Amino acid sequence: MTAESYRRRNTAVRILLYLSLGIFVFIALIPFYWMFLASLTPRHQLFSIPPNYFPDVTADNFAALIHQIPFIAYLVNSLVFSAASVLLSVILSFLAAYGFARIEVKGSSILLLILVLSMALPPIVTVVPLFQILRTLGLIDTITGITLVMGSVLIPFSVWVLVSFVKRVPVEMEEAATIDGARLFQVLWYIVIPAMVPALATIIIINFINAWNNLLFPLVFSHTEASKTLTVSITEVFQARTPYGRPWGVISALGVTMVVPMIILVLTAQKWIVSGLTRGSIK
Amino acid sequence: MIHKKAFLAVLCILAAAAMVLPAAGAREPEPEKIVVGVGGWAVEPTQRAVEELGFTEETGIEVEVVTRPGSPPEFLSQMSSAILGGTSPYDVIDIEDDVAIGFSRSGWLVDLDPLFDDEFWDDWPEAMLEMTETWSRHGGELFRVPHNYEAQYFWYRKDILDSYGLQPPQTWDEMVEVGKAVTSGDRYGVSDGLAQGAYLGVYITYLTQQAGGNVYDMGPEFEEALQFLYDMIHVHEVFPISALDKDYDQVNNDYMQDRVVMMRQWPFFYGVARSNPDWFAEDKAQVALPPAGPAEQVAYAGSWGWSVPTTADNMDGAMKFVEFMSRPEHQGPLAEIDTWFLSARDSCLEYMDGRGMAEYLELYSDAGVIGTRPFHPAGQEAHTVVEETAAAYLTNQMTLRQAVRQGRQRMADLD
Numbered sequence: 231m232t233a234e235s236y237r238r239r240n241t242a243v244r245i246l247l248y249l250s251l252g253i254f255v256f257i258a259l260i261p262f263y264w265m266f267l268a269s270l271t272p273r274h275q276l277f278s279i280p281p282n283y284f285p286d287v288t289a290d291n292f293a294a295l296i297h298q299i300p301f302i303a304y305l306v307n308s309l310v311f312s313a314a315s316v317l318l319s320v321i322l323s324f325l326a327a328y329g330f331a332r333i334e335v336k337g338s339s340i341l342l343l344i345l346v347l348s349m350a351l352p353p354i355v356t357v358v359p360l361f362q363i364l365r366t367l368g369l370i371d372t373i374t375g376i377t378l379v380m381g382s383v384l385i386p387f388s389v390w391v392l393v394s395f396v397k398r399v400p401v402e403m404e405e406a407a408t409i410d411g412a413r414l415f416q417v418l419w420y421i422v423i424p425a426m427v428p429a430l431a432t433i434i435i436i437n438f439i440n441a442w443n444n445l446l447f448p449l450v451f452s453h454t455e456a457s458k459t460l461t462v463s464i465t466e467v468f469q470a471r472t473p474y475g476r477p478w479g480v481i482s483a484l485g486v487t488m489v490v491p492m493i494i495l496v497l498t499a500q501k502w503i504v505s506g507l508t509r510g511s512i513k
Numbered sequence: 514m515i516h517k518k519a520f521l522a523v524l525c526i527l528a529a530a531a532m533v534l535p536a537a538g539a540r541e542p543e544p545e546k547i548v549v550g551v552g553g554w555a556v557e558p559t560q561r562a563v564e565e566l567g568f569t570e571e572t573g574i575e576v577e578v579v580t581r582p583g584s585p586p587e588f589l590s591q592m593s594s595a596i597l598g599g600t601s602p603y604d605v606i607d608i609e610d611d612v613a614i615g616f617s618r619s620g621w622l623v624d625l626d627p628l629f630d631d632e633f634w635d636d637w638p639e640a641m642l643e644m645t646e647t648w649s650r651h652g653g654e655l656f657r658v659p660h661n662y663e664a665q666y667f668w669y670r671k672d673i674l675d676s677y678g679l680q681p682p683q684t685w686d687e688m689v690e691v692g693k694a695v696t697s698g699d700r701y702g703v704s705d706g707l708a709q710g711a712y713l714g715v716y717i718t719y720l721t722q723q724a725g726g727n728v729y730d731m732g733p734e735f736e737e738a739l740q741f742l743y744d745m746i747h748v749h750e751v752f753p754i755s756a757l758d759k760d761y762d763q764v765n766n767d768y769m770q771d772r773v774v775m776m777r778q779w780p781f782f783y784g785v786a787r788s789n790p791d792w793f794a795e796d797k798a799q800v801a802l803p804p805a806g807p808a809e810q811v812a813y814a815g816s817w818g819w820s821v822p823t824t825a826d827n828m829d830g831a832m833k834f835v836e837f838m839s840r841p842e843h844q845g846p847l848a849e850i851d852t853w854f855l856s857a858r859d860s861c862l863e864y865m866d867g868r869g870m871a872e873y874l875e876l877y878s879d880a881g882v883i884g885t886r887p888f889h890p891a892g893q894e895a896h897t898v899v900e901e902t903a904a905a906y907l908t909n910q911m912t913l914r915q916a917v918r919q920g921r922q923r924m925a926d927l928d
Contacts, residue, residue: 274789277766279699298553299580354590361598370600449587450594453548453602454579465582468554473583473609473817474781475762 262489268482276478291479295487298480299463300455305487307452308442308459310373311380315441316434318381323388324430328422330389331396332404342393349386357450364451371453379447384437395429396422431502439492460488545574547830550581550603558851559607566846568837574830579603585612592822596621601822604831608657609817610648614892616820617651623821623828624654628836636841636858638878640814644885649818658839659818660847662856664883665719666812666873667803668768668782669775671796681775681801685723685741688775688804692751695774702751704773706764707907713757714900717742718813719777722884725808728899729889731921736913737807739906746907757907777803777812780852783870800873802880811884812877816856857883891927898923 268276269292271285278285295301330342360379361370369375399422407417423430445461452458467480496503551559556578563569563576581603582588589612595601596619608616616622634642641662649657669681673695682688692702706712717738718728724741726734745752756764765785767773769792786798803812819838821831837843845864847854852870855861857878865871877883889895902920905911911919 274766274769274792277763278770279767279772357590357594358597361594365598365600371602446590449582450591462582465584465587466553466580468552468583473552473554474779475765475785476760478762 265482265485265489268478269486271479273479291483292487294477294480295463295467295483298467301463301487303455304458304460304463307373307448307455307457308461311377311448311457311459312438312441314373314377315380315384316437318377319384319388319437320430320434322381323385323392323433324423324426326385326389327392327396328418330393332401342389345386346390349390353383353446357446361450370451371457373457376447376451376457376459379451380441380444383447384440388433388437391433392426392429395426399425428502431499435495435499435503438495442488442492460484545827545830546577547574547604547827547834548577548579548602549605549607549834550579551607552583553580555607555851555853556580558853561850562838562843562847562854565850566837566843568834571837572830572833574827574833576834581606585609585615588612589615592616592621596822596824599824600826601824604821604825604827605834606820606822607660607817608820610815610886611892613648613657613818613820614888614890616822617656618890621823622656623823623825623832624656625658625819625821625832625835626655628832629655629658629839633839633841636844636860638857638859640878640881640883640885641857644814644816647885647888648816657818657820658835659816660838660854660856661817662814662858662874662883663780663816664812664814664874664877665715665777665779665803666782666800666877667775668778669799669801670768670771671799672794673774675796681799682804683802683810684805685807689745689749689751692745692775693749696751700772700774701753701767703745703775704753704756704759704764704767705777706759706761707756708758708760709900709904711896712760713903714896716777717899717903718887719803720806722811722813722887723803723806723809725806727887729887729895729924731899731902731917731924734808736917739903739913739917741806742903743907743913747909757904779815780855780870780873783852783873800876802877802882810880810882812882813884813886815886817853889927894927895924898927 267283267285270287270289271282272288272290275282275285330338335341364370364375364379367375369378403421403425404417407421412420443461444459445464448457448459448462449465452462464481464484467477467484549559549563559578560576563578569575579602582591591602592606613622637645641659644662645655645659649655649659667681671681674681674691677694679691679694682691688703694702696702705716707716714728717735720738720742721728721735724734724737726732726738728735728738742752746754746756753767759767761778764773764776765778765782768776768778768782769786769789782798786793803810819835821828821835825831838847841858841860844854844856844858844861848856848861848865848871849868855865855870855874857874862871862875862878865875867875898920902916902923905919906913906916910916
């Protein structure tokens with residue numbers, strides 16, 4: 231094969247690759263495009279035939295959203311709930327993962343397996359006992375209550391992921407620090423955590439997205455705007471003074487307000503996520 | 514290597530912190546009040562009703578009106594865990610037929626009969642009483658008091674029919690004939706939202722009732738209804754096949770974009786049409802009596818009503834609220850506040866005197882065309898069988914005989 235033919239083939243492969251990627255990205259972005267478009271489309275143009283790709287732009291759907299639900303309260307609740315769930319789950323998972331990776335206890339691998347298997351339990355079957363527990367603790371309709379539940383749900387996956395990352399941190403580094411007089415927290419803070427920043431960042435992002443999008447727990451355990459989150463509002467928005475019909479414009483506006491923070495978060499942390507995911511897959 | 518004791522000490526500290534954290538979130542018990550859960554669309558009207566009718570002044574009980582999840586599955590998720598946990602987010606709930614059936618059979622709703630004497634029911638027309646008996650009673654107990662009465666109306670474009678010199682159809686045959694006359698280009702004579710997931714089943718139930726049967730029996734009347742709809746779509750071509758993928762919003766928009774001349778729709782279209790001032794004119798959204806089928810001229814009604822969960826925190830207050838909102842003297846003012854509270858009770862229609870949607874409810878009520886919604890104890894499952902049977906035939910996946918035979922078998926399996 232001559233250099234010229236190799237170059238041509240290489241160019242053709244690249245074109246094909248970019249074309250495929252372009253098609254994939256296009257298909258993946260269509261729902262987002264449609265959601266943004268619907269959120270800005272006047273109600274009576276939403277179902278026009280043929281579809282109107284450049285409708286009159288209106289903020290009515292966002293105004294309806296803010297009018298129909300206590301938007302700011304729900305948004306703040308969502309942020310607090312997601313951030314607190316992440317904090318709780320990541321701190322506990324990190325410590326648990328460290329324990330599983332570093333402390334040799336009989337049956338610890340079985341314990342880890344049980345923890346991982348608990349992820350297979352459908353969340354819906356846990357809501358009744360959880361409700362009774364939260365009620366006993368006086369935590370129904372509180373951010374604290376849903377945070378404890380969400381945090382505990384996020385822990386098994388986080389532990390499972392983090393254990394392998396902890397094991398990859400050379401134990402000799404910790405031993406050296408201990409010999410130099412470092413205490414447990416110092417070892418964790420100065421040795422282990424810096425070595426695991428990409429992994430922790432990845433878990434933080436994944437857990438944040440999971441908590442942010444969670445509907446079940448806020449739906450079941452939150453009854454007032456004191457603890458309801460934005461996801462619950464999707465069950466509350468309406469089109470008119472009627473139970474019939476879906477307010478697609480308002481739902482799209484809600485979708486936009488929920489997706490935009492996630493897009494910003496993921497784009498900001500993109501480098502860490504990719505780094506964390508790829509590190510976890512390499513031995 | 515880290516010492517085990519040190520690690521365990523850290524865990525103990527965190528566990529202690531977790532025990533202290535809940536105390537910060539605990540809330541003080543509320544004073545005397547009730548929480549009323551209604552759909553988002555009904556929050557404002559209910560708040561107004563409570564204020565204008567003076568419930569708090571009369572009873573001293575404060576009312577917090579909150580939004581309950583709008584769709585039954587989400588509402589069920591929320592309520593089931595609460596009720597099984599021995600409590601309820603709401604003292605009073607506003608519930609629809611489907612939810613009422615499920616909740617009452619689960620024993621989650623209080624018997625409301627003790628609130629009312631025999632005289633109370635004198636205000637109720639026969640059709641509403643029959644509907645209440647079917648959809649709001651179980652085991653002899655009244656578990657819901659309907660506060661509205663939502664019939665299905667036959668909406669038509671008077672302006673278009675007038676331009677053809679036509680009158681609204683009185684029978685199925687006339688509907689086809691009028692449909693043929695006005696169908697042209699991308700405009701169809703008749704349409705409806707027929708997407709699976711509630712919509713299709715509603716229309717098939719409506720047609721089967723007009724053919725003289727109960728949709729859940731899947732008898733000859735059901736077959737006749739399916740055949741009629743199939744012919745309108747595939748033979749006469751006066752009903753768009755695309756309707757099989759449409760919900761109410763879409764068919765409403767077709768109607769308001771002049772692509773549909775006649776449609777069956779719930780009363781909410783009254784407000785939808787008027788909320789589109791660029792399009793609306795009185796003669797574009799008129800209501801006629803439903804075209805009669807082979808057996809009768811009928812359109813069934815659904816309802817929403819007040820119920821009290823057995824685990825309500827303030828049971829006494831909840832019962833007072835239901836009694837207060839159901840009084841005959843309050844029905845008219847309630848309907849005036851919002852059509853969400855419009856019913857066919859004598860006190861309500863007398864007070865409304867033909868204003869707004871009451872004009873059409875009175876028309877249907879006086880003509881005696883409002884029937885009771887067919888009931889099946891399996892509820893949603895039976896409805897799904899109806900829809901899947903109908904869809905299999907209407908989309909040419911099966912012959913009518915095959916589809917109905919399969920449907921009957923599935924329906925029998927539910928019993």
